[in-house]
Amino acid sequence: MKLEQSNHISTKYKQLDDKDLVRFYRQNGDEQAFSELMNRHQTKIYSYIYSMVGSGEIADDIFQETFTKVITKMDDTYNEQGKWIAWVMRIAHNATIDYLRKQKRFVDVSSNYDKESNTDFYDRLPDEDLISAQEQLEKDEAKSSLMKHISELPEEQRQVVMLRHYYEMPFKEIAELTDVSINTALGRMRYALINLRKLFDKEKEQEENNYAQRG
């Protein structure tokens, strides 16, 4: 849902780039500039968080935490040389990962597949939170199978897929953000696609079986 204020934001703000909007907000306390920034980027940031945690309620909290940090830390820690959105995405990513680590949703499998052990998400330990998240996702028809499969990916693989999809980050930046080498980031993407393919194949197989049983 876009901000209602967007209706009132003048075209002047819509034509400005992020850098100018950030400057307006920081120097002049221009609320409309911040509102325009929110309107531009809130969907992809929220979508990323949501796809990572699989829960609307938690995504709301992390999204709010992210932007509270953005508002309070912008004067101190944001360097105008860099892209504002990259800085915000980093905050959102770190907040999401912090949450996931606290929840200990997944066992750490990254070291396994990084060492060519071919361990994938099927070796994950079962997680009740994840099951409830899956149940929640299954209720939502629009995000049914794909979101379910995405939520089943190991955290590290999901990160790369989401950072690439929602933030459209090059792998160099993904590697920097996740603190791994480019080859590791590329490898995680590759395994994510392989695992997703397996999940889709499995789902297709089940549907065919169900159809055969009905027949």
Added chain:
Amino acid sequence: MRNEDNDCIRYLMKEMDPSEELLMERAMMEDEDLLIEVESMRQTLQKLDRLPKVDPPKEVTDSIMEKASKHAAETRKANRSFKPVYKYAVAATLALTITAGGTWFFMSSDIDSKQAQHPVATSIQNKPVNKAQNLKMTGTNGNSVGNASAKSSSDYKVEPWVDRNDIIRFGGHFMKSSSQFDAILKSSTKKLQLVNQPDINSHQVKSIQLTGTRQ
């Protein structure tokens, strides 16, 4: 993990150089398994395009905007209390004060030193004003008054003296009346002597030349 394993991802994600792309396409034409793997990954990747874009709920964005507005108000308040224009005004006032103070200090010390060395320095130069005025005044060499700085202004007696350029000079303090000055002028005039051999005689007007020297 071998770097070659990631070539499929780099190719699909368009993170290859044109030359690398060409080599990859050539390799796919030669290796059917590689071609199948790339196409399979491409299909899975295309499914990711269906990932939903989720907007944050309105109450969340409203809450964030409220915080942003509060922060903006604080910024505006801070700007109002000490606007940049005031900074310049303060800087200009400070600079002006320092300059004025410095000038006053310099001038007062200069006057003091001048008063200490040459309380009053006046000269009557012997340059002719025009051709009609051929009254030439020169001082008498050796009639120096000397330095009277150590004396007080009350018992100080001003005596004219002649410098090496035959210019009559006198100096001293004049507290109240100009009678002292007139007296000095009178005594200076007494030192004037007639020039025996005037060097300016190219005109018709009779002239008198006085000098302070004993020529």
